[in-house]
Amino acid sequence: MLPLAGGATGAHAAEGPSFLHGVASGDPLPDGVLLWTRVTPSADAVPGSGKGGPVTVSWEVAEDEGFRKVVARGTAKAEAASDHTVKADVRGLSPDTSYWFRFSAGNADSPAARTRTAPAEDADTPNLRFGVVSCAHYEAGYFSSYRHLAARSDLHAVLHLGDYIYEYGHEGYPLRGADTVRTVQPEHETVTLADYRLRHGHTKLDPDVQAMHAAHPLVAMWDDHEFANDAWSGGAENHTEGQEGTWADRRRAAQQAYFEWMPVRPSTGGTTYRRLRFGRLADLHLLDLRSFRDEQASIGDGDVIDDPDRTLTGRKQLDWLKSGLSASASRWRMVGTSVMIAPIAFGAVPAHLLGPLAELLGIPKEGLAVNVDQWDGYTDDRRELLTHLRDQHIDNTVFLTGDIHMAFANEVPVKAATYPEDAPVATEFVVTSVTSDNLDDVLNVAPDTVSSVAEAAVKATNGHVRWLDMDSHGYGVLDVDSERAHMDYFVLSDKADRDATAEVRRSYRTLSGTQRLEKADGPLDA
Known part of the structure; x- marks a missing residue:
């Protein structure tokens, strides 16, 4: 079994951005997949609170779990208007292929997760x-x-x-x-x-x-x-x-x-x-x-x-x-x-x-x-x-x-x-x-x-x-x-x-x- 995305199961974040709610992917296409996460920018920015400022989130997709062969990367903005959720509709990937992906914000990294086109x-x-x-x-x-x-x-x-x-x-x-x-x-x-x-x-x-x-x-x-x-x-x-x-x-x-x-x-x-x-x-x-x-x-x-x-x-x-x-x-x-x-x-x-x-x-x-x-x-x-x-x-x-x-x-x-x-x-x-x-x-x-x-x-x-x-x-x-x-x-x-x-x-x-x-x-x- 893969390690839990997000790492934490508690409802409170440490100081600084964190990925308490894990990561996900969905709606696979032959050349792409939709990536998802939610950033908790501060301990009080719980879902639905409307609290927390904008956070720049980076994402990357790789052919291997160690991310030595990165094939796509980009950034997105997590804001209160979207409850600090982030989506990246990644394209340009190979069909019927397993990939690994992860997100980063500030000094925090999400664990790697697996997806498939x-x-x-x-x-x-x-x-x-x-x-x-x-x-x-x-x-x-x-x-x-x-x-x-x-x-x-x-x-x-x-x-x-x-x-x-x-x-x-x-x-x-x-x-x-x-x-x-x-x-x-x-x-x-x-x-x-x-x-x-x-x-x-x-x-x-x-x-x-x-x-x-x-x-x-x-x-x-x-x-x-x-x-x-x-x-x-x-x-x-x-x-x-x-x-x-x-x-x-x-x-x-x-x-x-x-x-x-x-x-x-x-x-x-x-x-x-x-x-x-x-x-x-x-x-x-x-x-x-x-x-x-x-x-x-x-x-x-x-x-x-x-x-x-x-x-x-x-x-x-x-x-x-x-x-x-x-x-x-x-x-x-x-x-x-x-x-x-x-x-x-x-x-x-x-x-x-x-x-x-x-x-x-x-x-x-x-x-x-x-x-x-x-x-x-x-x-x-x-x-x-x-x-x-x-x-x-x-x-x-x-x-x-x-x-x-x-x-x-x-x-x-x-x-x-x-x-x-x-x-x-x-x-x-x-x-x-x-x-x-x-x-x-x-x-x-x-x-x-x-x-x-x-x-x-x-x-x-x-x-x-x-x-x-x-x-x-x-x-x-x-x-x-x-x-x-x-x-x-x-x-x-x-x-x-x-x-x-x-x-x-x-x-x-x-x-x-x-x-x-x-x-x-x-x-x-x-």
Whole structure:
């Protein structure tokens, strides 16, 4: 494992500039990568404080850890206006190459960290391998998933599918105070720009977060908790207009803090939907499913759910995705979607488990049939997209999903009611949460006990669901080559144990040209 970037885990800086929050890289291109850090110019210049003068920061990129072969260097200014965060969009690098980078300010140097560029666009890349994570609530446990991914040397990048932070105050989530493992800062709910900056800053003091960022470039997209629970274009379930200010101001603050603190290039208009290419092997289409969506429907309101005038993606983004999928010349088309696209009905789940599932999913408890925060709540957008895949004969589309705090392996038909006669047009790998509560946590029962009843009911009702796990926490490792896309689902021994171990619970793959899933013989070699 690499040394921790930043070196310190405390919240106070020594005299003079320091790098308490580590370093990071992200959004790799064939000729470049985005570098990130945060400088603490003085002890009182904590995130969100607005304190501290400007600091000149130097950066350099080298072919070796000892920095004897420096290939790029430059300077940037860290100022209070950007919360003393710094980004350097480095270009002129070689494709599919590992590099080392570091920052300096005053007499302080950050430790060296590793990054990697994407393959050349015309390269016949033999394989790609990504760590895949989602839903990392600070108070719910330790980020051991990040530590295990940091220890690997075989990843091209880590894909974060959303909920990198949570907006809740102390013991506001998890669902019971007894489940709180540690205390987040600020202890109140994040509403203002200063709040979101402090929450991001506190998260990046975590040693496992720093280790992951020091080992691999991150490709990240946001979901709702980077803003507030069940966010939509005009509000959120966890926002009280007036009492907590306007939604527009809160959204603007959360978005600004996100782009300050994350190694992410904003797309036009300041959203996170964008496209990355990894040689001829794969395109990665990353979606923003919070900024443009209409308000979630009420449970059981089928007319609203099916209303063609309601949207999850927004017209512009859906057209962008469809055209990108059609134009792709890559073997695989991967789509990062923060919420599940495969239709899932929960109607067969026993009544005593419907309430806990609804609580877990953050939706009303009156008769849980579908999760209206997912694509299930916006069926016309889903129908248009999946019909496009079918009618345009676009194969090898793999949706990569987080959000739901459970692991799924799904085939994705246009019409689930007539599956398997209605053949799937895509597949979907859903990774569970890093720490955020799932079913056994909500019920306060042992893993793999009560959940087995609910899992069996979901599979019986939804034949396209090949596998699911409602209890585990962990991460995925996705490996793609010309013949198949293979996901290993890793689970942690105990999210409340800082030294938790990880093992593969299940492995699934889809063979090129099939749009079907099959259980793999075993996990990939690390």
